[in-house]
Amino acid sequence: MAEIHSRRDGSLLIVTIANEAKRNAFTHAMTQALGSVLEEAEADPEVRCVLLTGAGDKAFSSGHDLSELLSDRDHAADEALNAPFCRPRTMTTPTIAVVNGAAHAGGFILALSCDLRVCAETANFAAPGARIGLLPIGGQISRLPALVPFGFAYEMLATGRRVSAAEACRFGLVNLLSAPGCAMQDGLAIGRQIASNSPRVVAAIKRGLNLRIAEGEAAATRFEWAEGGRMQSEPDADEGVRAFLEKRSPVFQ
Structure with missing residues (x-):
């Protein structure tokens, strides 16, 4: 059955795209369900990190269910209908993609x-829009060049070819290349490390980095000094420093 599963692992939420018969392709109902799960996670202060993955070991997700897409072309490029795919970018809660296979x-x-x-060593990425007559949307043009060199981004989008996890790692798109069967284990380890830190600081780091992408270095520098000065007087700063001096793990609210 094509659906979105979610389960808690302490302060982490694991979200699974489950439609193995179609390489975890998204139906419209699944897209809506993903949006609901992400909104619920963002509203829950007990969720410190969200991990997204695909069912099985063949695919993270092959994208939209093309048979459904052919019957309703408006779904392909409708910003509102596709918003759940881009929602992790704007969430305060940190997100990790555990890419277990094809992410197309x-x-x-x-x-x-x-x-x-x-990413699993067997994972791969593809932006096939140019091959099927569709403009790459949803950050493929706007966000990808902020993560990898411009030339690599252009070549990937213009050719539509598959990029292996190893190549993506070399260009900085992948943070960690995992041994076979270890991608989720590695993702959880990173998630727990992030979850143990100050959620306010982690959220501010993301805001600052996104500001750097959108408005440049000067804007990010202003953000650092203004937000850094403000956060020095917050409870997390007191707890963090006290925990360090007392040689214990901090307990952030």
Whole structure:
């Protein structure tokens, strides 16, 4: 059955794209369900990190279900209908794509939208829009060049070819290349490390980095000094410094 599964692992939420018969392709109902799950996670302060992955070991997601897409072309490029694929970019809650296989089209957009990408050695990425007459949307043009060199981004989008996890790692698109069967384990380890830190600081780091992409270095520098000065007087700063001096793990609210 094609659906979105979610389960908690302590302060982490694991979201699984489950449609193995179609390489975890998204139906419209699945896209809506993904949006609901992400909104619920963002509203829950007990969720410190979200991990997204695909069912099985063949695909993270092949993108939209093309048979469904052919019957309703408006779904392909409708910003509102495709918003869940891009939602990780704007979430305060950190997100990690655990890419267990092929991440193509909408699956590539979703992985690209996450803050980090942990990949199985057998994973691969593709932005096939040019090959099927569709403009690469959802951050493929706007976000990809902020993560990898311009030339690599252009070549990937213009050719529509598959890029192996190893090549993506060399160009900085992938944060960690995992041994066979270890991608989720590695993703959880990173998620737990992030979850143990101050959620306010982690959220501010993301805001600052996104500001750097959108408005440049000067804007990010202003953000650092203004936000850094403000956050020095917050409870997390007191707890963090006290925990360091007392040689214990901090307990952030």
